[in-house]
Each structure stands twice: as structure tokens, then as C-alpha cells.
Amino acid sequence: MTTAISIRGLEKTYPNGMRALKGVDLEVAQGDFFALLGPNGAGKSTTIGILSSLVSKSAGKVSIFGHDLDTELMAAKRCIGVVPQEFNFSQFEKCQDILINQAGYYGIPAGEARERAEHFLRRLNLWDKRNVASRMLSGGMKRRLMIARALIHEPRLLILDEPTAGVDIEIRRSMWQFLEEINAQGVTIILTTHYLEEAEQLCRNIAIIDGGQIIHNTSMRELLKELQVETFLLDCRDVQAQAPVLAGYPCALVDDHTLEVQVDREQGMNGLFTELAAQGIQVSSLRNKSNRLEELFLRLVDGNAQKGVA
Amino acid sequence: MNYWRNSWVAFTTILFKEIRRFSRIWPQTLLPPGITMALYFVIFGNLIGSRIGDMGGFDYIDYIVPGLIMMAVITNSYSNVVSSFFSTKFQRSIEELMVAPVSPHVILLGYTLGGVARGLAVGLIVTLMSLFFTRLQVQHIGLTIAVVFLTSLVFSLGGFINAVYARNFDDISIVPTFVLTPLTYLGGVFYSINLLPEFWQGVSLINPILHMVNAFRFGILGVSDINIGVALLLMAVFVVGLYLFSYRLLVRGTGLRQ
Numbered sequence: 381m382t383t384a385i386s387i388r389g390l391e392k393t394y395p396n397g398m399r400a401l402k403g404v405d406l407e408v409a410q411g412d413f414f415a416l417l418g419p420n421g422a423g424k425s426t427t428i429g430i431l432s433s434l435v436s437k438s439a440g441k442v443s444i445f446g447h448d449l450d451t452e453l454m455a456a457k458r459c460i461g462v463v464p465q466e467f468n469f470s471q472f473e474k475c476q477d478i479l480i481n482q483a484g485y486y487g488i489p490a491g492e493a494r495e496r497a498e499h500f501l502r503r504l505n506l507w508d509k510r511n512v513a514s515r516m517l518s519g520g521m522k523r524r525l526m527i528a529r530a531l532i533h534e535p536r537l538l539i540l541d542e543p544t545a546g547v548d549i550e551i552r553r554s555m556w557q558f559l560e561e562i563n564a565q566g567v568t569i570i571l572t573t574h575y576l577e578e579a580e581q582l583c584r585n586i587a588i589i590d591g592g593q594i595i596h597n598t599s600m601r602e603l604l605k606e607l608q609v610e611t612f613l614l615d616c617r618d619v620q621a622q623a624p625v626l627a628g629y630p631c632a633l634v635d636d637h638t639l640e641v642q643v644d645r646e647q648g649m650n651g652l653f654t655e656l657a658a659q660g661i662q663v664s665s666l667r668n669k670s671n672r673l674e675e676l677f678l679r680l681v682d683g684n685a686q687k688g689v690a
Numbered sequence: 691m692n693y694w695r696n697s698w699v700a701f702t703t704i705l706f707k708e709i710r711r712f713s714r715i716w717p718q719t720l721l722p723p724g725i726t727m728a729l730y731f732v733i734f735g736n737l738i739g740s741r742i743g744d745m746g747g748f749d750y751i752d753y754i755v756p757g758l759i760m761m762a763v764i765t766n767s768y769s770n771v772v773s774s775f776f777s778t779k780f781q782r783s784i785e786e787l788m789v790a791p792v793s794p795h796v797i798l799l800g801y802t803l804g805g806v807a808r809g810l811a812v813g814l815i816v817t818l819m820s821l822f823f824t825r826l827q828v829q830h831i832g833l834t835i836a837v838v839f840l841t842s843l844v845f846s847l848g849g850f851i852n853a854v855y856a857r858n859f860d861d862i863s864i865v866p867t868f869v870l871t872p873l874t875y876l877g878g879v880f881y882s883i884n885l886l887p888e889f890w891q892g893v894s895l896i897n898p899i900l901h902m903v904n905a906f907r908f909g910i911l912g913v914s915d916i917n918i919g920v921a922l923l924l925m926a927v928f929v930v931g932l933y934l935f936s937y938r939l940l941v942r943g944t945g946l947r948q
Binding site: 466 | 793
């Protein structure tokens with residue numbers, strides 16, 4: 381397995397004394413689609429800032445595709461494309477110029493830069509905005525422009541810090557599709573997001589960071605297995621006066637048409653539907669009460685907070 | 691080989707971006723100094739100058755033309771870099787450069803030579819404007835070009851350092867208003883220091899702009915209040931000193947990296 385990112389004992393203490401990272405160890409394999417999740421202030425953006433040379437580390441070792449940030453910074457930088465959380469391009473420059481200039485910073489001559497800019501602008505549906513100043517773009521277009529800019533030098537590793545924040549669902553899904561395509565072409569992707577559905581859909585492996593430390597690092601599949609109990613909302617066809625008693629399935633009435641039922645992983649769903657049928661309750665639809673990953677995430681972070689209190 | 695080729699492409703990208711920037715907003719960058727200097731030529735050169743008589747053996751307007759050209763070069767070189775680099779920081783588009791494999795030398799040269807380009811462009815405009823009011827005959831062309839280039843470079847580097855330390859827009863106007871303008875007006879643009887009492891002549895020699903203005907005046911008119919060799923040495927020392935200081939700021943990420 382070739383390692384895209386290797387982080388050992390990474391620490392960051394800001395000048396105000398705040399310890400943002402307290403010895404982070406992390407490895408991301410080449411070709412992975414990796415989620416780095418954590419609550420606000422957990423250390424995600426600091427970690428990404430250090431990987432992209434925007435934040436200086438206080439201690440630890442970081443290498444990108446074997447290039448140590450301390451000794452081979454330029455080679456490491458060549459491997460990375462970064463899509464930051466906040467818009468960070470000149471508001472007065474045209475979209476196409478932003479991409480061509482960024483290519484120039486990587487030593488790509490103007491002619492080739494123009495071709496690449498056209499390719500990515502077309503691919504991300506921004507070609508008709510190529511001569512528009514970036515400040516005139518909508519939020520979703522700005523996000524796509526940042527993705528195009530991050531890819532202009534064809535990096536092996538793409539780091540996305542909340543790339544779909546404030547983007548409508550249609551554009552978000554088209555961005556997911558695009559990211560899956562470039563991942564399939566071999567680009568390693570690291571994603572931070574507050575939309576856990578996004579992480580569950582896209583990422584194969586996941587690390588959860590909290591309080592400046594990695595508290596969980598596993599594959600998405602293994603992580604979801606840890607969810608022993610799922611909560612479902614059942615929409616009933618008829619009015620329910622009270623919550624029915626379903627043997628082995630704790631049930632509560634949400635409103636006169638909706639039941640909330642907890643299902644243990646070991647039990648499965650068949651027994652539940654047998655119970656419901658026995659009581660003459662007809663279910664028209666069902667859904668998870670919340671995203672599965674979201675439930676796990678909250679449990680892990682809450683558990684970590686309680687450990688800290690203890 | 692690739693390193694040099696990539697660095698050259700990155701350097702030209704920054705430089706041309708800077709030239710395009712000040713050219714695109716020419717009503718803010720190139721036109722005002724032309725108009726201001728034309729007013730100086732009319733008021734100080736023609737109207738008041740005709741009553742002043744000779745200065746250093748020349749008509750007053752001929753005497754002040756080199757100083758006014760230098761004044762325009764100094765203020766525009768400085769303000770181009772300080773405003774451009776600070777707004778790059780302010781909009782966070784500096785991160786585009788910081789994540790890329792661009793050497794601090796390339797960033798520094800790109801921005802400062804962008805400032806030099808604007809300084810020289812404005813200097814050329816003012817020079818052409820002056821031809822409506824006087825006949826300009828350059829005595830030492832090589833020296834004139836060297837002095838204007840070095841002066842522009844010194845103040846571009848100064849603007850860069852100011853931008854690195856600046857935290858808000860007030861910080862980028864303090865130095866031009868309270869340091870550059872007084873030093874320029876007291877730097878022999880409008881008068882020869884021989885008119886001053888001996889004590890103030892000595893004080894004036896501390897002002898580096900006096901040496902630059904006089905060296906430039908010597909290049910054009912062939913007269914100077916100061917030693918040209920000392921002036922050139924002073925400019926070279928300033929260029930090297932400010933360059934090394936700016937480079938150190940960039941390497942350390944002062945004002946740029948957390």
C-alpha cells in the first residue's frame with residue numbers, strides 16, 4: 381500500500397497558547413476517499429492548514445507521497461490541491477484568469493494553462509462564466525471554481541475542506557459525482573464536511589478528530605457496524621391513538637400518523653413488520669430518524685467529551 | 691532545470707498579473723499622477739517659477755522636473771506594492787501562492803518588479819507631460835535609468851514590507867502619508883539644499899530621498915547637491931538590505947502564516 385499522507389505526532393500550539401493539535405497520528409492510503417470529521421474547533425482545519433503549508437506545525441512529522449514537509453516542501457506542494465473552507469480568490473479577477481494564474485504558479489506555461497482551464501471550467505459547468513469576475517458568481521459557482529483551481533495542476537491528492545457548504549442539493553450531488561469520478565481516476569481525496577450523509581456516501585475510510593486528537597480511525601463499513609441500534613420513523617396509513625406495544629421493539633408515538641421505533645441490529649426488520657401486521661398497523665413508508673453516521677458521530681464525540689470530564 | 695523553468699513561469703505570471711492589474715484600473719493608477727504633476731508644472735513651474743528665477747543655474751521649471759518625476763516614481767512604486775500585496779492578503783488570495791511550489795524569491799521579485807513597472811510607467815507619463823512645459827535634455831542616460839530603476843526598486847520593497855506588517859487599510863496609508871510625503875517634499879524636489887542654513891543642509895543629508903532625487907537630477911541636468919557615488923552606494927545598500935529583510939519575512943511567513 382502506497383501512503384498518500386503520513387502524519388506522526390503532529391502538534392500545533394497557537395501563539396495565544398491554544399493547543400489545537402495534541403499529537404495526531406494519521407495515515408491515508410493512495411487512492412483513498414477519506415473523511416476527516418470532527419466538531420467545530422476539533423482541529424480539522426488546522427490539520428489541513430499544516431498539510432497545505434498555510435499553518436506552521438509546532439511538532440511532528442508530515443509527509444505527502446513520501447515527501448517530508450520539512451525537507452522536500454516544494455515536491456510535497458506539487459502533490460496537493462486544496463479547496464479551502466472560505467473563498468480565497470481575488471474578487472476582481474475573471475474565472476479563467478484565476479485558473480491560468482494558478483497554473484502559472486505551478487510552472488505550467490500559459491498555452492497549456494489555457495487548455496487546462498477550459499477543460500475544468502467546462503467540466504464544472506463554469507465555461508459560460510469564464511470572463512465573469514469571481515465576485516459575481518453564486519456561492520455554488522464559487523465552490524466549483526475553487527475545485528477547478530485546486531485541480532488545475534493535476535494533483536495526486538485533493539483536500540476538500542467543507543466543499544459543499546451552502547450549496548443546493550442538485551449542485552451538491554453533481555459535485556459528488558465529479559469527485560467520485562476523479563477519485564476513480566486515481567486522485568486521493570480527503571474530505572471534511574458537516575454533511576455526514578456526504579461522508580457516508582463518498583468515503584471509504586474515516587477518522588474522527590476531537591479536542592486535537594484522533595479518537596477513531598477505521599473504514600466506513602466497520603464504523604457503521606458499531607451502530608447497534610437504529611431509530612426509524614414509520615408513517616402509518618391510519619390514525620394512531622397511542623403507541624402500540626411491539627414485543628422487543630421500543631416504540632413511541634411522534635404524532636397521530638408517525639411512530640418512532642428502535643431496532644437492534646441483531647433483531648432485523650422482519651420481526652418488526654410481523655408485529656405491526658399482527659396489530660393491523662399498515663405502514664406506508666419508513667425512514668431513519670437521523671443519518672446513521674450522524675448518530676455514531678454524536679455518540680463518539682459525546683463519549684470523548686465525557687472521558688475528558690471524567 | 692525544471693526548477694528554473696517553473697520559477698520563471700511563476701515569476702512572469704505574478705509580474706504580468708501585477709501589470710494587468712494596474713493597467714486595468716488606469717484611471718486610479720496611471721492618470722492621477724499625470725494630472726497632479728501637470729498641475730505642479732503649471733503652478734510651480736510656469737506661474738510661480740517664472741518669479742523665482744534660476745535654481746542651480748537652470749530655469750526653475752527645468753530644475754524641478756527631475757524631482758517631480760522622481761516623486762511620482764517613488765509614490766507609485768510604493769503604493770502599487772503595498773496596496774496590491776495587502777489586498778491579496780486581505781482577500782486571502784495570497785493562499786493561492788502559499789500552497790503552490792513558489793519560492794519566496796519569485797514572490798518577492800514578482801511583486802516588487804510589478805511595483806517597478808508601475809513606477810516606471812508613471813515616470814514615463816510624467817516625463818512626456820513635462821515636454822509640454824520644458825525641453826528635457828538628458829545628460830547621462832545610463833545613470834538616469836539606473837537611478838530611477840534602483841529608486842523604484844527601493845520603494846517597491848518598502849511597500850512590500852509595509853504590506854506584510856499591515857493588518858488593516860489604515861496601516862497601508864500611514865507610511866505614505868506621514869513618512870514618504872514629508873521626506874519627498876524635503877528631499878530637494880523643489881529646492882537646492884544650498885539654499886538652507888548649514889545645519890539644515892547636514893540634516894537634509896540624512897534623508898535618502900535627497901540623494902535619489904539629486905542623483906536623478908544629475909543624470910538629466912548634470913547638477914547635484916550631493917556625491918553621486920555615495921547616492922548610488924546608498925541605493926544599492928537599501929536594495930540589498932530591504933530585499934534580504936523582505937525575503938526573511940516571507941520565509942518566516944510573517945503576517946501570512948499562522
